[in-house]
Amino acid sequence: MTDTIHVATRKGLFELKRTGGGWDVADMHFLGDPISAVATIGGMTLAAPDLGHFGPKLWRRDEAGSWAEMAMPTFPEKPENAEDDPHPWTLGRIWNFTPGGAEGRIYAGTMPGGLFRSDDLGETWSLVEPLWRHPDRKKWFGVAGGEMPGISSVLVDPRDADHITVGVSTGGVWSTRDGGETWAVINKGMVNEYMPPDQQGDPIPQDIHQLSQCPAQPDVVWCQHHSAIFRSTDGGENWVMVDAAQPTGFGFAVQAHPTDPETAWFVPAEKDERRVPKDGKLVVSRTRDGGKSFDVLSNGLPQKHAYDLVYRHALAVDATGERLVFGSTSGGVWISEDAGDSWSALDARLPPVAAVAFS
Amino acid sequence: MPTVHFTSQLERFLPAPSVDVGVGPETLGAALAAVFDGHPTLRGYILDDQGALRRHVAVFVAGVQVTDREKLTDPVGPDDEIHVFQALSGG
Numbered sequence: 001m002t003d004t005i006h007v008a009t010r011k012g013l014f015e016l017k018r019t020g021g022g023w024d025v026a027d028m029h030f031l032g033d034p035i036s037a038v039a040t041i042g043g044m045t046l047a048a049p050d051l052g053h054f055g056p057k058l059w060r061r062d063e064a065g066s067w068a069e070m071a072m073p074t075f076p077e078k079p080e081n082a083e084d085d086p087h088p089w090t091l092g093r094i095w096n097f098t099p100g101g102a103e104g105r106i107y108a109g110t111m112p113g114g115l116f117r118s119d120d121l122g123e124t125w126s127l128v129e130p131l132w133r134h135p136d137r138k139k140w141f142g143v144a145g146g147e148m149p150g151i152s153s154v155l156v157d158p159r160d161a162d163h164i165t166v167g168v169s170t171g172g173v174w175s176t177r178d179g180g181e182t183w184a185v186i187n188k189g190m191v192n193e194y195m196p197p198d199q200q201g202d203p204i205p206q207d208i209h210q211l212s213q214c215p216a217q218p219d220v221v222w223c224q225h226h227s228a229i230f231r232s233t234d235g236g237e238n239w240v241m242v243d244a245a246q247p248t249g250f251g252f253a254v255q256a257h258p259t260d261p262e263t264a265w266f267v268p269a270e271k272d273e274r275r276v277p278k279d280g281k282l283v284v285s286r287t288r289d290g291g292k293s294f295d296v297l298s299n300g301l302p303q304k305h306a307y308d309l310v311y312r313h314a315l316a317v318d319a320t321g322e323r324l325v326f327g328s329t330s331g332g333v334w335i336s337e338d339a340g341d342s343w344s345a346l347d348a349r350l351p352p353v354a355a356v357a358f359s
Numbered sequence: 360m361p362t363v364h365f366t367s368q369l370e371r372f373l374p375a376p377s378v379d380v381g382v383g384p385e386t387l388g389a390a391l392a393a394v395f396d397g398h399p400t401l402r403g404y405i406l407d408d409q410g411a412l413r414r415h416v417a418v419f420v421a422g423v424q425v426t427d428r429e430k431l432t433d434p435v436g437p438d439d440e441i442h443v444f445q446a447l448s449g450g
Binding site for chain 2: 051
């Protein structure tokens, strides 16, 4: 099990350690600066300060504990003939990091929708240009909190490094099987409630809040979509709506179990106008039968006047499937060591949480 | 000779000393480029990927806020002081 958790917040990066019986804040970094994404790779930590005035940045902490600024992912020069492109060719925010595919390789999903790849542990980055230059990319559109679309999720097939799947909020599910040279929108079966009736089943205007893949059975992919939960058993080609979700099907975060393809966790909220826990009760929902039924888990979570919302990257599960952590927009952090059956609150009032990661 | 001064807020992240850019630069873009030659990491804090001023960065040349935030063509006189500030925003 991993005894370190990183919590990226609106005002800094907090490092939690498990000491003796519980978890505590052991260290903090970049206090005062928004951190939009965090990950660990090869004993190093990558963090993305999203500076309000000076733009998105990327720092790495080496194994000895020293932080250094890395080269930022940057977009190429915008062509003269790109007047019809609705999206800026400028990095807006690093939204997530996903290691995988090769030693030292890591992907960054960003706003306004660029997928970047590093093969040197985050030191240098290159835009996956065929996806960015795909003509249908111009049909992607912005998400709440940003005028720009964002790549909310990146899945690297553990069986095949050339098979990469990304979820776009809002732009559907895209996949490449040749390492990024050619891309296609693949999601069939997703429907939304926010487009005109004859476009609700179109693949591109699907708001993919988050995708999560079962590492042991990568063909099983879960999606927390803006309008519902969906599940695929063929790597994201076809999707079935999971309509048994309790107490609601709305939310942002999903985590697949590392080995059990039938199990996944969600943090539901009352949609769509309110986006707070239903009845002020903060719960995690868990299915262990592929979405046919859900456990509503509340042991240790606040059940009175709790208005915590949990963002896409603010729920994590470790490699055992026993330890989970999530952080909320109200700065609460809860940790479970029994697959969600019970939760302990971190004794801290953190700034609003954007992302969490085990290391 | 024009001199470029940076908000001290930047010192939280990286060295941002005042730089005398010498004879030659006649536009804001040229003056900043001369600074970034010696401080390449600073560029990404002031300019975006397309070379435009970041939205929440304000630049004054001889006390006047610049108007061309994309191509950086505002003229710079031989003895102008250039100040790079952070615009007021956020919370």
